[in-house]
Amino acid sequence: MQDILVERLKKPTPRYTSYPTAPHFHDGIGPEQYEGWLKALAHGSTLSLYVHIPFCDRLCWFCGCTTKQTNKYKPVERYLQSLYREIGTIGRLTGSRAKVNALHLGGGSPTMLSPEDFERLRAIIDAHFEFTANAEISIEMDPNDLDEDKYDAMAAFGVTRASLGVQDFDERVQAAINRPQTFEQTREVVDAMRARGVGSVNLDMLYGLPHQSLETIDDTVAKIIELDPDRIALFGYAHVPWMKKHQKMIDETRLPGVKERFEQASHAARLLAENGYHSIGMDHFARPHDTLSKADKSGALNRNFQGYTVDNADALIGLGASSIGRLPQGYVQNTPSTHDYQRRVDQDGGLAVVRGLELTGDDRMRAWLIERLMCDFQFSSSELTSRFGACANSVISEACAIAAADEDRLFVQDCDTFKVTESGRPYVRTIAAEFDRYLKRGTGRHSVSV
Template sequence: MPDGKSMGMGSHLIQRERTRGASSRSDSTQKSSSIARPTSVHAKYYDARLPWYTIYPTVPEFSPAVGAKAYEKWLKGLPPEDAVSLYLHVPFCRSMCWYCGFPTSITRRDASILNYLAVLREEIRLVAEQAPQALPVSDVHFGGGTPTIMPPAEFLALMEFLRSRFTFKNTASVAVEIDPRTFTTEMAEALETAEVNRASLGVQSFDPIVQKVINRVQSEAQVTAAVENLRKHGVSRINFDLMYGLPHQTVQSCVQSATTALAMRPDRLAVFGYAHVPSYRKNQRLIDETALPDVAARAEQAAAVANTLVAAGYCPIGLDHFALPDDELALAQRAGRLRRNSLGYSADTCQTVIGFGASAIGRLGGGYVQNEVAQSSYSRQIAAGHLGTSRGYRLTNDDRVRAAIIERLMCDLEANVPAICAAYGLDPTPFLNSAERLGMLAENGIVHIEKGLIRVRQEHRFLMRVVAAAFDAYLDRSPY
């Protein structure tokens, strides 16, 4: 479960490394035609309870000390010529998936959705009024929940309202998350009218046994119909989400699900490991823990799916994404400009992300802000004429350097620490010295270190979070 996304939207990191590591990077992310089978080293580190490093510092470091006042100041200070990304969180679904780790509400009626959309539009108005002018937009993402369960006319009205408050670039990417079980032709037509050009479909697994025990039963025919409907209406860029580590999953069923997905030829796939945290998410208590695969089985499943996708011509992107060679992610990876945000990997280069909706997270030059998580609290705050911010984080220079190092490791499997530090005018020695676990990781063959250039070995790509964690100043410093 990506940190940040479980609470809404994370954001993009500010500065890219323009160094030897980016311009003449090793081909470690490209050369391997397969992912190595798990070893004893994987077993030692694979299930470490670590952040997914979609943002840094991660959400637990956020504080009420950074709230609406800071957000207002940061909005007013945005450069009017710099493009921004927008994230809109629509936390509603028609039924509860028992594996879900996101804050959602289950509703069979549209009334609660319509009320929420009215609040969302008011927040958009409040935020736009703080900005110096109608900011240019290059990227929009509708997440949830299931954004496409709103009435099609409401989706069109919301897009029209956004366009009235912001200036959309002609090349703007507009993406939406979709549940194939509730997707209609009317919504496909609305997406076409609204100029949506990318859709992300939640698939998870095609295994009927697995689907039943996670309360997400959807047929291959439903997914196929949704994909065909999207392509027919001009939404040509298709993403799939798959999962491993679910109850009753096996290596064979994971590979079969991946093979079924490949027949529909999505442009990219995200392959996430199920995170079982029933103490945090009550719906996960409905999952039979005894049916969950163990650490070794999870690692086998992840490697098997990865090998299946790579063999079909998809490029491995960072930790858990796979893309066709001509997809934006693959192109960005080859150019050394791949980014990491709470939705996963991204080719979007915006330095500013503005989040709308309950729990949404934004990123501006000064740091992160997050809206009230509870819909009721969020709605009351907006109704009172205040920004929905409840907490945030003010970035230090140390945070920015560590964030840049972690992002490059997560995106490129390597980071040139001296070059990154030089971009901030800092000495790399303290950062390398504080990463005490690097020596142990090098001894175990997970990384190769030479003059501050850290490379994660291709066969250990699934352990890149362990390497990134060595630069996390907020983690418990005890050994793994």
């Protein structure tokens, strides 16, 4: 029965880190609109900053991020000058009306930055933004970039959470994705960050990789458990070579099929649960003490472009090439080209937005509903009505029809509440897609949902 479900429900769907999703952004939103939206932020607003460093010194073939390989530091230095200018521009536009409660450094490999540039970046951010007392500062790390001076620089920067990709510890799998990384290297990073007072460590693991098997999953999970991370993200490898050309380096004949992917995900999830990790959403796990677990239990879990999060800021400000921002009025995205980003920031007033989307009332309602499905696996029709008024009636009718037509009972109605059942949770992306009014317009291609 499960094999039949997997085969039927494997269709490509978004990961719903936003709604509407990025393929539906358009070039009708530019710097002018963005400037107006920033100036309109209310006094007392909270901000989340995402800083994108789009460089790596080695290109991992599985990667779905917007990044480019460089073996020289000069392009990074040049890029940082434009990044500093964008930070200054946005800081002046938001003024003293808002405070930062989260900062995330992503990539690419932000750990490529020199210790001196870590210090400079923090100084420039501090010159233009004020942080709340308990702001979370997180960074994505590549063990191959690191040494003692960089560990010290990240500690001085104020990092509170370190995120480290593991993928799979099997050497054959690593060779097939061009990501050599030993267990000893990984342990060294975890120990070094904890020794410097970083309170939370996150490890990312992938399933669905070439040559991966239940045996490699067993070994990788066992080693991850030995490192005792506070959080674990268990992502399915998204094979999208039409978007990420370097993925063509991966031998598709060695990729597991959809049935094997499902078995790998289920097996890893079971092992993590047996070792005391609380399951969160569709692909995260955390120790009971972690803030993500606490948010999940209290109904305060959120989802944004970084995945599941406790971040509830009023606005997400994307800084750097290709970064996406979310404001009360809608979404904005910077140009993905580092060259074009630098030109626009340096010559066109300090902003590099080239596309986005202004939210309608229906967008906001469906965004809330989809986020609650992705986070809580349920939503209340009365809360939907309380938030969005009579407009909610049409969506509630849709939900009733979807539940009534679901003979597999993956999505059901229970009085006031619509729920994704336990057996439906692996397919939550497919269920959420039923409420996506943009998906059927045929814009954008996505990875399989299983």
